[in-house]
Amino acid sequence: MPPSNPLPPKENALFKRILRCYEHKQYKNGLKFAKQILSNPKFAEHGETLAMKGLTLNCLGRKDEAYEYVRRGLRNDLKSPVCWHVYGLLQRSDKKYDEAIKCYRNALKWEKENIQILRDLSLLQIQMRDLEGYKDTRYQLFMLRPTQRASWIGFAMSYHLLGDFEMANSILDAFRTNQMKGPYDYEHSELLLYQNMVLAESGQYERALHHLQKFQSQISDKLSIKETSGEYYLKLKRYKEGETVYEDLLKRNPENVMYYQKLVEAKQLRDPDAIVAFYEVYKKEFPKAIAPRRLQLTEARMPSFERLVDEYLRHGLHKGIPPLFVDLRSLYADESKAETIEKFIIQYIENLSKSGTFSSEPDEVKQPASALLWAYYFAAQHYDHKQDTDRALHYIEAAIEHTPTLIELFIVKGRIYKHAGDPVSAYKWLEEAQAMDTADRYVNSKCARYMLRAGHVKRAEEMCSKFTREGVPATENLNEMQCMWFQTEAAAAYQRSQQWGEALKKAHEVDRHFSEIMEDQFDFHSYCMRKMTLRSYVGLLRLEDVLxxxxxxxxxxxxxxxxxxxxxxHPLQDVPQTTEPDTENLAPSELKKLRNKQRKAKRKAEQESALAAQVQVKREQHHKARQQQEQGDPEAPQLDELIPDKLARAEDPLEQALKFLQPLRTLGADRIDTHLMAFEIYFRKEKPLLMLQSIKRAWRLDSSHSHLHDCLLRFRSWLDDTHASLPPSVAAVIDTEMRPMFQGRSAQTMAQEYMQQSAERSQLAALWGARAMRRLQPARAPEALKLATRLDLPDLSIQGCVEVLESLRDGDFGPCEKDIEEYIEACRVKFPYANAFKPPAEQVPDHIIEDPLQPKEITVNN
Known part of the structure; x- marks a missing residue:
């Protein structure tokens, strides 16, 4: 369609040069040509030129001016597809994809067959997962450019993503037969594998297998052919052919665990002894392979397990394999296997200490000196896993005395202290390990993680700064690198130390990383079509959907x-304004001290300000260099700066919490914690139907969960108080849906029944039951307190005792100072290494008292 306000030939040539300058990223030249057109009074308000000038300014980072020019141009020429397209590009650069799609659709009203607008629209539709719209747009592109490869592929993929596999396969077949001519290359190979993937996802495994065999000569990825065909044979229950395929694959890679498992399935082995015998064959065929030896241990039963694990342990200790315990840890689920391993490791240590051999037999081969070291190392991890801290420390100290230069020993010693509830000693030993090899990034990261768990965030930042960019604060560089393990640990550390704003800042930073990852997929929509990496592209789209x-x-x-x-x-109170000290009534000596203190504080503030200014200059230089590297691409929208104090004083904390919850309700619906957090938010917002929905979903996952029981009680009590004021329809729905859970019982009855059962269940159940009983029947507070503070409950743990202690201190059981002291003393006897139960003077060594972050709870997960 011709423009509604056409330019004369001279100005039209200048306008075309503006377009070329934009395409070649020559933005300053583009502005000069736009100025030449707009300086002519006849064309000072030419809409398309104004729009292109705005688009060019946007690429130079002048966003406000860009919007002003583009909107002005659009007002002057509402029927111009160029103006609408440019406005869409501007919205797209600000990640306002829905608005950009509207702009593109308006542009297509005036120019239905514009290829560029249709392509841009299709990219936004797949980004927003508007699959029906994407299919329609790809169909239009296909009809306009039927000879282009991308038209066929995009059209076929639109049907594949919608689940119409037959149509997608038909389009790919037509493209392959009509458009693809030899010689065949890697891209053709990927197309065939993608078509095969479409057939397999439709459930037509026979057809997919035939397709794979027919075109195997044209497919470059021979390994993929074998693995895929083997999978199809198993799906079709053609076990003999599948057996042949996986035997060939094992000759190619005898360490691939999946191949062994698939071969067991192909041979239809069910009996554990038969499976052990199967692995025995491959142990002989591949004598150097570890996989069949390890897989054999999982299936073996007594007494054959003793012989096999003895052989496996001797081999690992002789070779000095550090992750030997981690490799065998999954066997500890079977108590008899754990006891057998313990018996052998103690025997090895005894014999190696005396004679340097694994056993006392006369013809036993003498082992290298390192075998005893690795036996100590294994024993320390073994007893740490059993929560026998004293014996674990005994063996790790013996190992350190044997070889005091091995870094792994200090890491394990730190881990033992961490599991024993002493995060401060844990990070000190990790710091010792890090000092032995300052170039090891893994040890550096591990040490920083332990520091964060001990509450020392600043020390952790200093530790990480050894591997971050010089001249920029470590936290900023880690944020730039999307180092989420550090930020999640730091958020938890700040939460424990009640620095709410800092904790929220870290949480928001992680949330922004996920948003950025979702935005980053935009460039791959066109790239993967061009490079024909179609299987990986579909995998990317599916990953982003559940990111x-x-x-x-x-x-x-x-x-x-x-x-x-x-x-x-508990909203934060406003910070009171500091007042000037009263200097009139001070003695001269006191006044002198005050003046000196003020001068020192002023000098320190000036130094910090100068340092901050230097950091800011370097930061701006870095950002400028990055923009130059991006070669003038439209600048990404500037996000609001995350200010801890502002975050901690949010006007609507429940709405902010809901923003974090919404993705979890869709993608984390299989975790009961998601629905319990949802209930806590909706309970405070007094949304009865949403409370009901959260409880029902949690009940389906685990009806005996301790926190869920507390939610049920609170919901029951809330309904008792507000039932009369609820709309009749809402009350009827709640009564019907909650009947299986309430079973006609009152909150007090439910609490009484749960409290009687909780002592046999777990420490956590006892705590939740005791809290509920104290809340519903204050007269039974002593009984509830006694239950909560019992130390003979199942699943007793340091973390559980810390939660009980925090609950006591928070007043959940009323004033009970004496009970708190007695409970701490009892826990100290039970867990002598745990910092949480030590006297205040012993909790933090003198050399780190200045760190303001004190741990409020202990994290014992590895």
Missing amino acids: RSHPFYFRCARVAIQVYLRLYA
């Missing part, structure tokens, strides 16, 4: 929700 189900996001969301709930219950 926020990642554990890092769950951890940061949990911290943020807990902090926002706490801030809702």
Whole structure:
């Protein structure tokens, strides 16, 4: 369609040069040509030129001016597809994809067959997962450019993503037969494998297998052919052919665990003894392979397990394999196997100490001196796993005395202290290990993690700064690198130390990383079509769809929700303004001291200000260099700066918590914690149907969960108080849905029944039951307190005792100072190494008292 306000030939040639300058990123030249057109009074308000000038200014980072020019141009020429397209590009650069799609659709009203607009629209539709719209747009592109490869592939993929596998396969077949001519290359090979993937996902395994065999000569990835065909044979229950395929694959890679498991399936072995015999064959065929030896241990039963694990342990200790315990740890689920391993390791240590051999037999081969070291190392980890801290420390100290230069020993010693509840000693031993090899990034990161768990965030930042960019604060560089393990640990550390704003800042930083990862997929929509990496592309799209189900996001969301709930219950007070000291009534000596103190504080503030200015200059130089490297791409929208104090004083903490919760309700629905957090938010917002939904979902996952029981009691009590004021329809739905859970019982009855059962279940169940009983029947507070503070409960742990202690200090059981002291003393006897139960003077060594972050709870997970 011709423009509604056409330019004369001279100005039209200048306008075309503006377009070329934009395409070649020559933005300053583009502005000169735009100025030449707009300086002519006849064309001073030419819409398309104004729009292109705005787009060019946007690429130079002048966003406000860009929007002003583009909107002005659009007002002057509402029927111009160029103006609408440019406005869409501007919205896209600000990540306002929905608005950009509207702009593109408006542009297509005036120019239905514009290829560039259709392509840009299709990219936004797949980014937003508007698959129906994407299919329609790809169909239009296909009809306009039927000879282009991308038109066929995009059209086929639109049907594949919608689940219409037959149509997708038909399009790919037509493209392959009509468009693809030899010679065949890697891209053709990838296309065939993608078509095979479409057939397999449709459930037509016979057809997919035939397709794979037919085109195997044209497929470059021979390994993929074998693995895929083997999978198809098993799906089709053609076990003999599958057996042949996996035997060939094992000759190619005898360490691949999956091949052994698939071969067991192909041979239809069910009996553990038969499976052990199967692995025995491959142990002889591949004598150097570890996989069949290790897999054999999982299936073996007594007494054959004793012989096999003895052989495996001797080999690992002789070779000096550091992760030997980690390799065997999964066997500890079977108590008899754990006892057998313990028996052998003690025997090895005894014999190696006396004679340097694994056993006392006369013809036993003498082992290298390192075998005893690795036996000590294994024994320390073994007893640490059994929570026998004294014996674990005994063996690790023996190992350090044997070889005091081995870094792994100090790491394990730190881990033992961490599991024993002493994070300060734990990080000190990790610091010792890090000092032995300052170039080891793994040890550096491990040490920083232990520091964070001990509450020493600043020390952890200093430790990480050894491997971050010089001249920029470590936290900023770690944030730039999306180092989420550090930020999630730091958020938890700040939460424990009640620095709510800092904890929220870290949580928001992690949330932004996930948003950035989702934005980063935009460039791959066109790249993968061009490079024909179609299988990987589909995998990427499916990964992005469930991205926020990642554990890092769950951890940061949990911290943020807990902090926002706490801030809702206890909002922060405004910081009082400091007043000037009264100097008139001070003695001369006191006044002199005050003046000196003020001068020192002023000098320190000036030094810090100068340092901050230097850091800011370097930061700006770095950002400028990055923009130059990006070759003038449109600048990304500037996000609001995360200010801890502002975050901690949010006006609507529950709404902020809901923003973190929403992705979890979709992607983390299989975790009961998601629904329990949802209930806590909706309970405070007094949303009865959403409370009901959260409880029902949690009940389906685990009806006996301790926290869920407390939620049920609170919901029951809330309904008793507000049932009369609820709309009749809402009350009827709640009564019907909650009947299987309440079973006609009152909150007091439910609490009484649960309290009677909780002592046999776990420490956590006892705590939740005792809290509920104290809340519902204050007269039974002594009984509830006695139950909560019992130390003979199942699953007793340091973390559980810390939670009980915090609950006592928070007043959940009323004033009980004497009981708190007695409980701490009892826990100190039970867990002598745990810092949480030591007297204040012993909790933190003198040399780190200046660190303001004190641990409030102990994290014992590895």
